Amino acid sequence: xxxxxxxxxxxxxDLAVRAAETVSRLRQxxxxxxxxxxxxxxxSCGKTTLYQYLPLAEAARKRGPALKPLxxxxxxxxxxxxxxxxxxxxxxxxxxxxxxxxxxxxxGDPDESDRRTDLEEYIERHLGGxxxxxxxxxxxxxxxLLGVCQGGVLSLIYSALHPDEIANLITFTTPVDxxxxxxxxxxxxxxxxxxxxxxxxxxxxxxxxxLFLALMPFRxxxxxxxxxxxxxGDQGAIEDFVRMxxxxxxxxxxxxxxxxxxxxxxxQENRLIHGTLEIAGRKVxxxxxxxxxxxxxSLEDHIIPAAAxxxxxxxxxSRDYSEAAFATGHIGMYVSRVAREEIPAxxxxxxxxxx
Amino acid sequence: xxxxxxxxxxxxxxxxAGAAERFFxxxxxxxxxxxxxxxxxxxxxxxxxxxxxxxxxMSQSAGPxxxxxxxxxxxxxxxxxxxxxxxxxxxxxxxxxxxxGNDAQRTFxxxxxxxxxxxxxxxxxxEIASAAARRFVARLGAAGGTVPTLENAMKxxxxxxxxxxxxxxxxxxxxxxxxxxxxxxxxxAALLVEQRRHTEALVRAFGLPTRNEIDxxxxxxxxxxxxxxxxxxxxxxxxAAAGGEAAARRDTGxxxxxxxxxxxxxxxxxxxxxxxxx
Numbered sequence: 001x002x003x004x005x006x007x008x009x010x011x012x013x014d015l016a017v018r019a020a021e022t023v024s025r026l027r028q029x030x031x032x033x034x035x036x037x038x039x040x041x042x043x044s045c046g047k048t049t050l051y052q053y054l055p056l057a058e059a060a061r062k063r064g065p066a067l068k069p070l071x072x073x074x075x076x077x078x079x080x081x082x083x084x085x086x087x088x089x090x091x092x093x094x095x096x097x098x099x100x101x102x103x104x105x106x107x108g109d110p111d112e113s114d115r116r117t118d119l120e121e122y123i124e125r126h127l128g129g130x131x132x133x134x135x136x137x138x139x140x141x142x143x144x145l146l147g148v149c150q151g152g153v154l155s156l157i158y159s160a161l162h163p164d165e166i167a168n169l170i171t172f173t174t175p176v177d178x179x180x181x182x183x184x185x186x187x188x189x190x191x192x193x194x195x196x197x198x199x200x201x202x203x204x205x206x207x208x209x210x211l212f213l214a215l216m217p218f219r220x221x222x223x224x225x226x227x228x229x230x231x232x233g234d235q236g237a238i239e240d241f242v243r244m245x246x247x248x249x250x251x252x253x254x255x256x257x258x259x260x261x262x263x264x265x266x267x268q269e270n271r272l273i274h275g276t277l278e279i280a281g282r283k284v285x286x287x288x289x290x291x292x293x294x295x296x297x298s299l300e301d302h303i304i305p306a307a308a309x310x311x312x313x314x315x316x317x318s319r320d321y322s323e324a325a326f327a328t329g330h331i332g333m334y335v336s337r338v339a340r341e342e343i344p345a346x347x348x349x350x351x352x353x354x355x
Numbered sequence: 356x357x358x359x360x361x362x363x364x365x366x367x368x369x370x371x372a373g374a375a376e377r378f379f380x381x382x383x384x385x386x387x388x389x390x391x392x393x394x395x396x397x398x399x400x401x402x403x404x405x406x407x408x409x410x411x412x413m414s415q416s417a418g419p420x421x422x423x424x425x426x427x428x429x430x431x432x433x434x435x436x437x438x439x440x441x442x443x444x445x446x447x448x449x450x451x452x453x454x455x456g457n458d459a460q461r462t463f464x465x466x467x468x469x470x471x472x473x474x475x476x477x478x479x480x481x482e483i484a485s486a487a488a489r490r491f492v493a494r495l496g497a498a499g500g501t502v503p504t505l506e507n508a509m510k511x512x513x514x515x516x517x518x519x520x521x522x523x524x525x526x527x528x529x530x531x532x533x534x535x536x537x538x539x540x541x542x543x544a545a546l547l548v549e550q551r552r553h554t555e556a557l558v559r560a561f562g563l564p565t566r567n568e569i570d571x572x573x574x575x576x577x578x579x580x581x582x583x584x585x586x587x588x589x590x591x592x593x594x595a596a597a598g599g600e601a602a603a604r605r606d607t608g609x610x611x612x613x614x615x616x617x618x619x620x621x622x623x624x625x626x627x628x629x630x631x632x633x
Contacts, residue, residue: 023368115570184528228371
């Protein structure tokens with residue numbers, strides 16, 4: 001007697017049914033919402049908007065001694081709503097539950113009028129303007145800064161240039177050494193003509209997406225979909241999947257000047273490590289980052305290798321440096337079990353210890 | 356490379372359907388012998404490599420990072436694979452006087468170079484496909500016949516993906532591949548710049564504003580907005596400063612800071628001012 005499904009014909013028939021059902025479920029989930037916590041715009045500059053998340057009523061009732069406001073500086077190359085994707089997958093929600101006052105920068109969609117917007121403008125005017133608005137609103141002298149991915153690089157620079165405005169710095173999957181041997185992205189862009197890149201104008205988000213997907217094309221463009229066939233058909237799981245898909249493929253265009261500078265200064269010239277970066281005519285030295293620093297990164301990151309992030313320890317000027325590495329990938333830092341349970345708790349505990 | 360945003364709307368089911376279709380093709384190539392039949396894994400390598408190479412060429416024809424972007428970078432010709440070297444570039448159809456012969460020559464040179472680079476890239480895809488198939492067959496060698504169930508099909512597939520990724524990584528980390536990628540990107544960007552240069556010449560001929568002129572206007576507008584914002588903020592700051600001793604202290608600090616930063620600002624950029632704290 002054959003085991004169930006031992007006939008190849010039966011297996012293909014089963015797969016065909018599963019595929020049809022999965023297509024239907026994905027279609028139903030197409031309009032799933034992303035972003036869950038209430039927020040309001042409080043300041044803007046160019047295409048950049050600073051949002052303040054509204055405090056949760058429950059958290060407000062049990063709030064202890066106030067912590068400094070926390071500003072989240074996300075990457076230019078992705079949308080920040082990944083940090084607040086859905087109620088059970090939201091770093092922002094966990095921070096609000098802990099009673100933190102949370103702000104986030106959304107860089108918006110640069111258009112042709114922004115093609116000459118450079119890193120100095122993003123750092124000094126957009127990030128700096130956001131910092132000043134928050135400090136103005138809260139009346140304090142310094143705030144806590146959480147820099148995510150590329151936003152962590154901008155945050156490191158700002159913290160080095162304006163140490164009196166940043167009380168504590170958290171870097172989250174932030175590359176520091178761009179020339180570690182396992183950095184495939186760095187190898188690929190090392191020989192790019194960045195002046196030509198800048199002349200060609202803003203870079204569409206789709207182009208960067210294609211670049212990121214090409215780092216592991218079979219897993220990222222094939223396997224993750226095929227695995228849905230083996231899933232149990234839970235519509236909730238399908239909706240979770242579609243939310244992630246929305247975020248992954250919803251990338252903003254990049255201002256030509258800023259992207260070209262980022263590639264040249266960091267991926268090609270590794271200026272943070274060499275101490276050769278200048279912003280607004282001022283030298284940027286990681287040794288000038290003397291605030292308490294918490295460095296969080298993933299061990300299985302295919303975009304930003306762990307070694308690229310861990311390099312911060314050897315270059316930062318802070319005497320109060322701590323780090324935590326998590327056994328997950330780049331995306332896992334936002335939505336995995338680690339992201340739900342360990343990372344928010346770690347951030348909150350560290351901030352409470354650094355009031 | 357298909358993605359859920361292919362076309363005009365977000366369609367995750369389309370990306371899934373494409374991957375599922377290739378999965379089915381792969382299973383057919385695997386053969387999935389029925390119980391009792393001995394698998395002939397050795398004969399699998401050639402068709403598997405062929406199928407894989409075809410997918411690589413289709414999905415990454417212009418290089419990993421230009422595959423999707425080629426059709427979306429404004430003005431960039433899409434579908435390099437379908438017609439290498441023959442995109443929307445070429446003599447612009449608005450009159451030969453508008454584009455000089457030398458300009459057209461430069462465009463054709465770039466197109467020729469792009470076709471050469473794509474041929475080199477195709478050789479890499481071929482190498483990756485063969486290496487992946489060899490790895491897969493070698494690892495299957497020890498395995499016996501598999502019962503054709505979904506679970507076993509998924510195991511085979513996972514093994515195949517592992518082999519494919521390993522073979523891919525072994526090639527794409529190499530210096531020659533990285534240089535080829537960069538040259539593809541640089542040549543594509545040069546083509547785009549060239550095309551825009553032609554367009555600039557044309558719009559000048561028709562008395563229309565050029566990209567450079569519009570950029571200059573944008574820059575001027577931005578500067579004016581910035582100056583206006585500074586002017587608007589100044590009286591408010593003064594009012595806030597007069598409102599209380601604490602506020603005055605803060606403003607003094609802010610002014611000192613502004614002065615320090617002002618000295619560091621390059622010419623043409625207004626120093627940043629802290630917004631009123633009221």
